[in-house]
Amino acid sequence: MASHPLDGHPAHLEHHFVSSEQQFDAAKMGMWLFLITEILLFSGMFVLYTVYRSWHPEVFALVSEVLDWRMGGFNTLVLLASSFTVALGIHYAQKNDNRKLIINLVLTLIFALIFLVVKYFEYTGKFAHGIYPGAAFDPHGIVDGLDYAxxxxxxxxxxxxxxxxxxxxxxxxxIVGIGVFIWITLRASRGEFSAAYYTPVELTGLYWHLVDIIWIFLFPLLYLI
Amino acid sequence: MSQAEHHIVPIKTLTAVIAVLGVLTIVTVAAAQFDLGSFNVPIALLIATIKASFVISIFMGLKYGNKTNALILAVGLIMVVVFVTFILLDTEFRGDTSATESGTIMQSEQTMPAAESH
Known part of the structure; x- marks a missing residue:
């Protein structure tokens, strides 16, 4: 491991921390605090959903069938798989297997891109039949014998x-996660991570799992019921 | 000084978790094919919560690491519960306390078809 030029401690260890362990725990706690703000951000929208659903349950039950559960379900499995590859990546980082870390990071990126491609086809499919957010909402057209009107x-x-x-x-x-994962993958390909220091991989993983958890709730609430 | 003493989650455990998550996804889709009336939402939420618990405890490693982070999450989730509960105390009973007629606002609106609620 590269050492600091002056006093011989590991290069990744900042001066104001006692140990790598303390630095790792502090970084992780900071990430958890950030994740709480993310949960609160989404909970505002879940509250909106809850209020409108309780006011108009029959409307929500009717129109949710417009959303294709096959696409939503497929995307759920894709995001779960990406969470799995992130967890595997951290496992291999902890075992100093840089090659397998990179393979799993690249797999995660591929899953994330597949998710977005499916989302693109879902959105454009809805737009084609006048299903827009807000005042532009004007459902029309017939799909598989189903009249959107x-x-x-x-x-x-x-x-x-x-x-x-x-x-x-x-x-x-x-999309933000994809950007961060590209950066992490590049750093991994330069051999920056090891069992002694993989904090950025761990933190990005925590973020990615949260994105997965949000979708775990969005999928049934929007597509299924 | 090294992070080698961190708990390394075995691949067997990770694989078991992703298998459970996949099965639960199929279960939630299957459950939605039946109309369970007022149980539709609770069952979907229950399955989603179980899935999220697996991701949080194993993938995110909350089960293994520093318990302070579990405390932070718990406080955050309590705040979400407060958020939802107090909003619903308003939206579910809006106007009821100042109503001069018996019954809820919702009920009196139903007897006046012209009235547009919300």
Whole structure:
């Protein structure tokens, strides 16, 4: 491991920490605090969903069938798989297996991109039939013998506004995650991580698992019930 | 000085967790094919909560590491419960306390079809 030029402690260890262990714990706690703010951000939107659903349960039950559970379910499995590869990556980082760490980071990136591609086809499929967030909501057209005009009922627009905002902000988190994972993968390919220092991988993993958890709740609430 | 003493989650455990998560995803889709009435939402939320618990405890390692982070999460989740509960105390009973007629606002609106609620 590279040592600090002056006093011989590990290069990754900042002066104000007693040990690598303390630095790791502090970084991880900071990440958990950030994740709480993320949970609170999304909980605002879950509260919105809860209030509108309790006011208009029959509308939500009707219009949620517009969302394709096969695409949503497939994306759920894709995100779960990406969480699995992140966890595997950290496992291999802890075992000093840099090659397998990189393989798992790249797999995670691929899963994240698949998620976004599916989301793209979902969004454009909805836009093609006038299902937009907000005032532009104007469902029309016939898909597989199903006339979208029947979804033009009061409060259906609210459901789809909630759908687009919640999944949109979630997708934004996926895009940010992709950016961070590219950076982490590049650093891993330069051999910067080892069992002695893998804090950035651990923190990015925590973020990614949270993005996965948000989707675990979004999928049944929006697509299934 | 090294992080080698950190708990390394065995691959067997990680594989078991992803298998459970996959099965629970299928279960939640299957459960949604049946109309369980007022149980639809609670069952979907229950399955999602179980899945999230597996991700948090094993993948995120909350089960193994520093318990301070578990405390931070618990406080955050309590705040979410407070958030949801107090909003619903308003939206579910809006106007009821100042109503001069018997019954809830919702009920009196139903007897006046022209009235547009919310």
């Amino acid at each position: 029947k979804y033009n009922v009061p409060y259906a627009a609210q459901f789809f506004s909630i759908y687009f905002v919640m999944t949109g902000i979630h997708a934004f988190h996926v």
